[in-house]
Amino acid sequence: MKIGYFPGCTLKTKAIGLDDSVKDTARVLGYELEEIPDWTCCGATFSLVQDNVMALAAPVRILANARKLGTKVVTVCAGCYNVLKRANYAVTHDREKLKKITEFIEMDYQGDVTVLHYLEFLRDEVGFDKVSKQVKRDLGNLKVVPYYGCQMLRPHEELQFDDPESPMMMDNLLEAIGCEVLDFPHKVECCGAFLTVCTDLETRASGGASDPARGAVGECSYTILDAAVRRGADLVVLSCPLCQYNLDSAQEAIAKRHYSFKQIPIVYFTQLLAVALGLDAAKYALDREHHYVDPSGVVSAKITA
């Protein structure tokens, strides 16, 4: 069965493993994720300016293109999910806005596309029980903590994804594929988000790139990662490329500031899903090349073929 799919820019560059694992796992489960035609960047962040309809043009255009393939579009990047779903909410709750935008982009769109996160797709369209039945590899030795971040959850009124304070959707999937899921109260704490691209004056003067450990990002990430390590987790599992970048790349600098800090690999839930479904782990960027903290050791040590 074919279903519309919006990968987003990051999945074609930094998060290539996320893109491949989503498409391949869907295939194993009997679905063909078909990239929607002529897609562009979603805008990456949802504009907070209420009367700026310009910022909605790109996401609405994406939704209009998605409508050509059906009434559902799947996306997995937490940022894209946030932007597309909120844009859809904005225009379905304000028909005037919708009219203005569709006239501008010269496309017809009625607001009749449902934006699904891949987790929602797995739960509602496939069913976690069915996913569970397809598991080929035993992940029972793997202790994981799910990390949700903010983009999938907030604002709850618009996204209606899961409880914003205590989400369980990823926990339930990881349990369904056989992982040992640890209770993780830090699962919705902020990773530092876009502060990672801020460069303070000192760093800029020295000509260096942004140094996440200098400020908020490093400390935010440290709090989350340290809690995960202390709870005995082997991996932090997430869905957002920005969280992945922050939590992974900050670890070098964190180690310099916090001497007792123990590193922990950060992976996408779809990468684990691919492994569980019997796909070749090597194909999904679970390696040194795509991570600061290499997850391949943990994966090969803890997962029995």
Next chain:
Amino acid sequence: MKRIGVFVCWCGSNIASTVDVGRVVEAAKRFPGVVHAEDYKYLCSDPGQNMIQKAVRDHKLDAVVVSACTPSLHEPTFRKTVEIAGLNPYQCEMANIREQCSWVHEDKQDATDKAITIIRGMVEKVKRNEDLIPITAPLHKKALVVGAGVAGIQAALDIANSGYEVLLVERSPSIGGHMAQLSETFPTLDCSQCILTPKMVEVSRHPKIRLMTYSEVIDLSGFLGNFNVKILKKPRYIKEDLCNSCGECSKVCPVVVPNEFDEGLSSRHAIYVPFPQAVPATYTLDMKACLGLFPLACEKCSQVCEPKAINYDMEPEIVEETVGAVVVATGFDLYPIEDIKEYGNGRTVDIIDGLHFERLLSASGPTQGVVRRPSDGKIPKEVVFVQCAGSRDTERGKAYCSKICCMYTAKHAMLYKHKVPDGQAYVFYIDVRAGGKGYEEFYQRGVEEDGTVYLRGKVSRIFQDGDKVVVWGSDTLAGKKIEIVADLVVLASPMVPSEGTSELARKLKIQIDANGFLSEVHPKLRPVESITAGFYLAGAGQAPKDIPEAVAQASAAASKVVSLFSTDVVYHDPMIAGVEEDSCSGCGVCVGVCPFKARELDVDRKKVKVIEVLCEGCGACSAACPTGAAQQRNLTDEQLISMVDATLAEKLQPLEAQGSEKAR
């Protein structure tokens, strides 16, 4: 034609500063039918009323329009005034030129024109007013009190002590409510059970009180003074008169279930008494937990019961009674802390609510008053109290302030320190609301003598970490994030109406507010009466309140009942909708729309008849009636149309004039 008098009130400057009263009087004098008009500074004053009475006599008035404030304030005053002067009180109407005119307008010219228009409409109405006399009905001088917590107990005792019969209904096996669960009470720290149990005993011994525990109101019909109530007496499987509370049955019972009285912190058997001082002092068999009935597999309790009080075949019983008034004292529950996901997600055992902590403090509690945390029984050395946990939160919890939490938290922290002298109590708060006699002093005592640390800020997250409970919060006075690694966390979650309040309200046909609390008629002036006549409110079912307030309100409700019972008949407003039989086609549309079940279709005669005492004069039937047979007294279609005509007359005239000008 009726001789009508118009009286215009200045209301000091309330009306006179915006409305030209003199011009209004002059205009009113020219209205058809008006034979007298005058103004006065305060018509509601004694001289004002005397002036109206004198005018009624001197000018032989048949009807009166008082142009002043809203009828919801002074209509009774002026109706009484004209009655003394010899008129039927329903020949007096009020034209509201204050709330609906002077208070909401600024332009004197326009406001004066509007006042004239309002009065002209009312003059047209009063011209067609009939003389009415109030409807009377008999009064059954027996009260029903629903709920036997401290409020219900107090109301029942006060009514009974005034000499009237009371039927006190409680759904749980014992009376006493939440107050029986509490340890000590603020701000005096006297033992809750010690001050409550004498009242419980008094209820059980009172000759005028019929106590029905383990019983629920399942239906109620009728009206003020004449309610028919059906009460379901749930089977206790114990004959109350035979049980001597020896407790042998409970000792042999093999079933163990969580004890509700201890908020699940201890266990009880299937055959149990909720607490030692329970009233009535009889055991109850919880059939949901019992092994014995289907099939008769156990029977251990029956074998050891010496007085043979146990009867497995007891059936539910329905008791019907007639009462004249109902006091609703259904009390509260605490908002479930499991619903506050950021505070432990409902899975952390050492995060508890205020009632749990009361049981841990109570000498009769599961730990005999030693503060031990639920998970491992250790004595907690660091305890964090979180106020407004789920209240004062417009987005995810309850928007209102639960009112009592500041004080009980201050008390909790203080009692904890008394019991664990080397322990430390922290309180996160938004504001400390200690309004009440001796309350602020009590809170200060906790801070100064018992070293309670108050941190102003909200808590963002609470979670289990090893055997500790970690609390993340902020101290907004210091501008710092705070992490406290505690042993126990107590959440002051808000009071909510007790489970089943809305269902009961539906059965009783009384109103609840947006938060599910029972609604009073007027928040200031009629705070203990329900909007439906004959129902009175007491205790935390109406709004969050502490013991003194609940008791005060219960006594107030009781005094309302007693004053109702001091007469022999009930009077009902005669402004009801009747039936003009000649026009009634018997279609029955009005029967369906009547929210008070005041209308019945006589199938044989094909006419609708009205049970006058039930009609509240809402007008739903008048609007629905296709033939105009359902006419509300003194608000007939003819009156309404004449009022509209009179109101619009001046607006229409210039148009007509323009039209004729154009024609010319």
